[in-house]
Amino acid sequence: MIPSADLPLIVSRWFHLGAVIIAVGGTVFLRLVLHPASRRHLPEREQATLISALAARWSRVLYICIAVILLTGIINAAVMLGRHPGQPIYHSLFGIKVLLALVLFFLAIAITGRSKAFTGLRQNRARWMAVNIVLAGIIVLISNILKFLPTA
Numbered sequence: 001m002i003p004s005a006d007l008p009l010i011v012s013r014w015f016h017l018g019a020v021i022i023a024v025g026g027t028v029f030l031r032l033v034l035h036p037a038s039r040r041h042l043p044e045r046e047q048a049t050l051i052s053a054l055a056a057r058w059s060r061v062l063y064i065c066i067a068v069i070l071l072t073g074i075i076n077a078a079v080m081l082g083r084h085p086g087q088p089i090y091h092s093l094f095g096i097k098v099l100l101a102l103v104l105f106f107l108a109i110a111i112t113g114r115s116k117a118f119t120g121l122r123q124n125r126a127r128w129m130a131v132n133i134v135l136a137g138i139i140v141l142i143s144n145i146l147k148f149l150p151t152a
């Protein structure tokens with residue numbers, strides 16, 4: 001039987017994973033399917049118009065996902081850190097995960113936003129999307145390990 005005290009955690013993990021699936025899945029689609037297809041089949045000007053229209057639309061979905069991931073991540077952390085007291089491996093891996101997640105969020109916001117400060121990053125969108133896909137893979141691996149570390 002699932003203890004009823006764990007229901008909020010189950011709901012929070014569900015939203016956490018749901019938002020991760022949408023954000024990472026969307027990025028993989030854009031980087032591996034849409035970007036190469038538009039480069040191959042559209043003239044440069046039409047491609048630029050399409051990419052900036054997509055970035056404007058996709059950024060709204062992405063920012064909601066980031067907000068949900070952050071909120072549910074904090075809820076998950078509040079519960080799970082309490083279940084791993086004095087366990088340096090859990091705390092270190094969790095710290096690395098949060099740092100990588102913050103880098104991923106920064107890159108995602110920088111390449112979909114309009115800030116002039118990040119024009120250089122936006123000129124290499126494909127590269128930074130690929131970096132974010134790799135980061136997401138590492139973060140999911142760390143999350144998987146965290147899940148299987150024995151609780152106190």
Ligand code: HEM
Pocket residue numbers: 013014016017020024069070072073074076077078080098101102104135136137139140143144146147148
């Ligand atoms: C600052 C942001 C984040 C925080 C504070 C956070 C926190 C957490 C915590 C505490 C857990 C539970 C770990 C355990 O079972 O012991 C978790 C699970 C997980 N997180 Fe995050 N997370 C964040 C961002 C992300 C990101 C960016 C991704 C993916 C790219 C991600 C993917 C996952 C996955 C796949 C799980 C496993 C969920 C499950 O099996 O139920 N998290 N997260």
